[in-house]
Every structure is written in structure tokens, then in C-alpha cells.
Amino acid sequence: MSHVLVVNSGSSSIKYRLLDMDGRRTRARGAVTRIGEEGAELAHSSGRGDPVTRSGPFPDHESGLRAVLDAFAEAGPDLAGIDLAAVGHRVVHGGARFSRPVLVDDAVTEVIAGFGPLAPLHNPAAAEGVRVARRMLPDPPHVAVFDTAFHHTLPEAAYTYAVPDSWRSEHGVRRYGFHGTSCAYVARRAAAWLGADPAEANLIVLHLGNGASATAVEGGRSVDTSMGMTPLEGLVMGTRSGDLDPSVANYLRTAAGLGPGEVDALLNHESGIRALAGDNDMREVWRRADAGEHGARLAVDVYCHRLRKYIGAYLAVLGGRVDALVFTAGVGENDARTRERALAGLEGLGLGVDPERNAAPESGEREISPEGAEIAVLVVPTEEEWEIADQVMELLGGRG
Structure with missing residues (x-):
């Protein structure tokens, strides 16, 4: 063996x-x-x-x-x-x-x-x-x-920042993307669920854990992703802000006397859901929201609003030809309420969840969209270790 x-x-x-x-x-x-x-x-x-x-x-x-x-x-x-x-x-x-x-x-x-x-x-x-x-x-x-390897298929228009050439050519400033091993595994498993060739399936993958990202997958290839040069960009996360006006750092240097390192640490470790709700565990956030805490309710609203923005954007990136939207990672796999809220109002775009399927206490790969939905909504548990091991064996030619 x-x-x-x-x-x-x-x-x-x-x-x-x-x-x-x-x-x-x-x-x-x-x-x-x-x-x-x-x-x-x-x-x-x-x-x-x-x-x-x-x-x-x-x-x-x-x-x-x-x-x-x-x-x-x-x-x-x-x-x-x-x-x-x-x-x-x-x-x-x-x-x-x-x-x-x-x-x-x-x-x-x-x-x-x-x-x-x-x-x-x-x-x-x-x-x-x-x-x-x-x-x-x-x-x-x-x-x-x-983690970044899966996103090397990003087209130039998707990975390029509109910044001075010296930043890009000398310092590598560009979008790299992350959660690649998870996306690769989940995209392949989702295609299998659909009975499709991975090279023909168009997917939106939402990796929602303490870190969170959205990826547009066209024919098995990453064509856009929410994280950037670092994992800070994109969706609101457990302790990361996600998308932010880049001038905020300079403003805080003047207004609050914060140095670049302090701002970076705060944006990575003390922002996101934690900054709004006082906790970065979505189970606790929902408990506080149900108890009427404004900060927790706001955190859920902001989190899901950002998700809907990226889902809509990636529907456009994929030309409206999407076979499935896939939830994965800790929140994506286990939080039915977040899944439902993330897709609320997108029914006209072919996206929604069946309440009973979504709330069912199941684990494993499953479909939670209504019967006959235009776009399938799937939950696919990620197995990054298996993806890493399979890539290792492929590199080695399968030899033991």
C-alpha cells in the first residue's frame, strides 16, 4: 500500500x-x-x-x-x-x-x-x-x-491590477488567489455529481470558512477569484475585512496615528465578522443575532451582501452559463441559514435553495436547490489533504 x-x-x-x-x-x-x-x-x-x-x-x-x-x-x-x-x-x-x-x-x-x-x-x-x-x-x-497554483489559469485581465508597471514587473503586484487545492477538489467532485466532464462544467465555488473566497470556474479552470495578492482581498471573513478602499490605511495613519504594520494586523486579525459581531464563530454570531444584538445582525447582513455581490459578478464573468453554485468549507458545509441568506433575492437569476433540503441534517455531498432548478446548488465537503496527496502521486507518476 x-x-x-x-x-x-x-x-x-x-x-x-x-x-x-x-x-x-x-x-x-x-x-x-x-x-x-x-x-x-x-x-x-x-x-x-x-x-x-x-x-x-x-x-x-x-x-x-x-x-x-x-x-x-x-x-x-x-x-x-x-x-x-x-x-x-x-x-x-x-x-x-x-x-x-x-x-x-x-x-x-x-x-x-x-x-x-x-x-x-x-x-x-x-x-x-x-x-x-x-x-x-x-x-x-x-x-x-x-494554494495559488489552481489560479494560474486566470486570464491577464483578471489577475492584473491597474497600478504602475514597476509594481507589477519588479515587485509581483497582481492577483494570485488562494484556496486553490480546495477549489480544485470541489470543482472536480461537483462535476462528478452533475455527471459532467470537469473540462465542460462552469461553477461558482464559495469556500466559506474563517477565511472565505469565491471562485469562478470555467471548464475546470479558474477564471476569476476574490482573493488577491494576499488572502485579505474579497469576501468578508472571520477576522479579515475583505474588500476595502486602499486609502483607508493612509487615512488611519493621519487620523489615528496607526503605522502600516498596525493597520495590516488589524485588517487581518481584528476585522471582518469579529469586528462587527464581537465573535468570528458564525454559530455564536447567529445566536447573538437571534438575541437581537445589532452588531451580530449587521455582521450577517454585511457578510451575505458581499457574497451576493460576488455571486452576481461571477454569473456575469461566466456569461450566465453556470451549471452549479457550490458551497464548501466549515460555514459553507454546515450553516444552512447563511446559505439561504446568501442566495436570497437571486431566484430571478436561477439560484435558490429548497428549504427542506437545505435544512436537512445531512453531511456529505448533496444538492439543496429546488427540483428542476435552472442552476444546481450543491454542498461539497472539501478534502484538501486528499487533493494534495493526489497531486503528489500524479507528480510522482503514481509510483509507490
């Missing part, structure tokens, strides 16, 4: 999943959280008995990954005793250079780190995770899979 260990290294965490590629099943999964902080913890589950948990301290990614390998040795599967075909690394930003997965060597690792200014919360941690994993697991090949 060929296995792929998928690793997602964040600034203070390592999430992982061991996948049996032949049996299409998860053999183990877990995470190390709060690396370098108090309260660091490892949780590892292999489906054999109780999960393994360990308390830190885990001062760095090396100690965190060592704890992960120890958990595999203790609770299984023993990585030394299985056919580990590869280690696949999720990397958020590949810049304009990486349009597909790539075998990792020292040079690639340094390029990933070099994209740190484009994704300061993600790429430096990913590069460090790659370095540590290659030292500790030197035998299998390591492959980087990029």
Missing part, C-alpha cells in the same frame, strides 16, 4: 494526515498546536484505541515534528514499517513561479521562504516545516503543493 503523509505547517502549528492511497482511507491524523507558546499540545489519532495526547513545551517546529514521529511509533502506523511514497507539504503562496506541485530541494525551499512577504503568516512557517521534515524523514521524496 502506498501512503502519503500530508503536512501543513503553520506559524504555531503542524497539522498532518497519513493517507492510504490504494485503499483511499485515512490511517492517522493529528496536530501539534501552540508551538513556541504556553499550553502546547499534540493530539494524534490512528483509529486504534484512544488518541495519543502529549503536552509541550514544543519550542519550535523541530520539537513538534519529533513529537509527531514519536506518536506514530507509539500508536501507529509505524512510518518505518509502511510504504511511505512521499511527504506532501501544503504551501500557501507559490507566487508567479509555481503553477503545479514540485519536488522539494534546498533551492525550492529557499524560494518558498522568499515569498514570505506575500504570505507572512504562512510561507515562512511552511518553509521551516519543509526543512525540518526533510531532515527527519530523509528517504521519501518531499513535494510542495501550492
Whole structure:
């Protein structure tokens, strides 16, 4: 059996999943959280008995990954005793250079780190995770899979900002897009649900989690997406503002004495749903809205208004030829009220939900639009780890 260990290294965490590629099943999964902080913890589950948990301290990614390998040795599967075909690394930003997965060597690792200014919360941690994993697991090949890669098919008109040429040519200022591995997986599964060739399906994919994005997919290719050079642009998100007049930063520098770094941190971590409702968990936001809190009601209204704007825009981008709108990720998969509100008023454009189908306590892939709807509305749970593993094996030619 060929296995792929998928690793997602964040600034203070390592999430992982061991996948049996032949049996299409998860053999183990877990995470190390709060690396370098108090309260660091490892949780590892292999489906054999109780999960393994360990308390830190885990001062760095090396100690965190060592704890992960120890958990595999203790609770299984023993990585030394299985056919580990590869280690696949999720990397958020590949810049304009990486349009597909790539075998990792020292040079690639340094390029990933070099994209740190484009994704300061993600790429430096990913590069460090790659370095540590290659030292500790030197035998299998390591492959980087990029969130931005799926959006390399964006046409020039969609990815170009109307800014000075030197910004674009010398500093890489353009739209890159994110959530690409999720979009690629969901688009393929949605096409299968429709009984269509992915190369012929036109879709609007709404990846709604704490981070959120909308993507127009034409014939399996990304042709427009809401996130930009960084993940800040686009939809209102859990803690990110989404679209904002770029002059706000300069105004706040003068009016409030805030530096660029302070504004950037506030827009990424203290804005969005949290800024309006006081919480970025949509379940709590709905509870507060139902209790009559103005801020929570406003948060829901703003969130869904922005969604409708992008849905309408992408209907236009796709020329009105849309086979399905697809909800995915935590909010998209589980929040029936948000799905309903996001499509409210779009019935004349062929979009809507069947109240019973939408509210049904189901999981898995499903259709929630009314019978005979002009445009299907689907819920497709995302499986980014499987998408990463499949791309890894495709790069390696399927070899174990």
C-alpha cells in the first residue's frame, strides 16, 4: 500500500494526515498546536484505541515534528514499517513561479521562504516545516503543493491590477488567489455529481470558512477569484475585512496615528465578522443575532451582501452559463441559514435553495436547490489533504 503523509505547517502549528492511497482511507491524523507558546499540545489519532495526547513545551517546529514521529511509533502506523511514497507539504503562496506541485530541494525551499512577504503568516512557517521534515524523514521524496497554483489559469485581465508597471514587473503586484487545492477538489467532485466532464462544467465555488473566497470556474479552470495578492482581498471573513478602499490605511495613519504594520494586523486579525459581531464563530454570531444584538445582525447582513455581490459578478464573468453554485468549507458545509441568506433575492437569476433540503441534517455531498432548478446548488465537503496527496502521486507518476 502506498501512503502519503500530508503536512501543513503553520506559524504555531503542524497539522498532518497519513493517507492510504490504494485503499483511499485515512490511517492517522493529528496536530501539534501552540508551538513556541504556553499550553502546547499534540493530539494524534490512528483509529486504534484512544488518541495519543502529549503536552509541550514544543519550542519550535523541530520539537513538534519529533513529537509527531514519536506518536506514530507509539500508536501507529509505524512510518518505518509502511510504504511511505512521499511527504506532501501544503504551501500557501507559490507566487508567479509555481503553477503545479514540485519536488522539494534546498533551492525550492529557499524560494518558498522568499515569498514570505506575500504570505507572512504562512510561507515562512511552511518553509521551516519543509526543512525540518526533510531532515527527519530523509528517504521519501518531499513535494510542495501550492494554494495559488489552481489560479494560474486566470486570464491577464483578471489577475492584473491597474497600478504602475514597476509594481507589477519588479515587485509581483497582481492577483494570485488562494484556496486553490480546495477549489480544485470541489470543482472536480461537483462535476462528478452533475455527471459532467470537469473540462465542460462552469461553477461558482464559495469556500466559506474563517477565511472565505469565491471562485469562478470555467471548464475546470479558474477564471476569476476574490482573493488577491494576499488572502485579505474579497469576501468578508472571520477576522479579515475583505474588500476595502486602499486609502483607508493612509487615512488611519493621519487620523489615528496607526503605522502600516498596525493597520495590516488589524485588517487581518481584528476585522471582518469579529469586528462587527464581537465573535468570528458564525454559530455564536447567529445566536447573538437571534438575541437581537445589532452588531451580530449587521455582521450577517454585511457578510451575505458581499457574497451576493460576488455571486452576481461571477454569473456575469461566466456569461450566465453556470451549471452549479457550490458551497464548501466549515460555514459553507454546515450553516444552512447563511446559505439561504446568501442566495436570497437571486431566484430571478436561477439560484435558490429548497428549504427542506437545505435544512436537512445531512453531511456529505448533496444538492439543496429546488427540483428542476435552472442552476444546481450543491454542498461539497472539501478534502484538501486528499487533493494534495493526489497531486503528489500524479507528480510522482503514481509510483509507490
